[in-house]
Amino acid sequence: MTATTAIEVKLFAGAQSLADADVLVVKIPHNATAGEVLRRIGMQCQPLQSLLPACRLAVNLRYVEDDFVGPPDASLALIPPVSGG
């Protein structure tokens, strides 16, 4: 059995509305990639599934690729398509 850990993912805008929360606690395997984190978010928060394919993950204030593995204490945020300006 794979050991899991609970992480917090910040939510914003439409993602925050869909999840009805500004932070999501997600269980992920140790050393999970960003892609795996996104997949787990969808599994553990069904309302986000429609928006998730358009979202990016930010780790420590930077966008990361799907194969990125962050440090255990990283700050994670789910970034839906942006619309500033």
Place this chain on the structure above:
Amino acid sequence: MSDANDASALVKLVDEPIDIVAISETLSDYESGAHSLFLGTTRRTTQSRQTEYLVYDAYRPMAKSELSRLAGEAFERWSLKRLVIVHRLGRVDLGEASIAIGASAPHRKAVFESIPWLMDQIKSCVPIWKQENWSDGTSEWVHP
């Protein structure tokens, strides 16, 4: 008007109306022959719908970090003398500015090219979001 010979960028997120006069003063520079200021404002009509007001939210530390990164790229690419990027958050009523980008440089081409590039970049990668609040009382986050 400043005669300082240093190039500098100012990036701010604000919760109140954008101070255009302060931006103009920041852009002042004796070595610059070109000054340009872009304002993005709340528009009333989108297709056939009427906007009552907009609300902007941001992942503030990352938005600031991304704006600073973009400002640095613009400085390097166009040899700007001064650059100011201010984005307003919270409620922005019709006609009010949600974003201001001001640039100054020795020649006009640099400011004419850098500001549209910055706007395009901001609209693609800076974690700031707009919520439309329509005149019929409904609202929705914009995720293009």
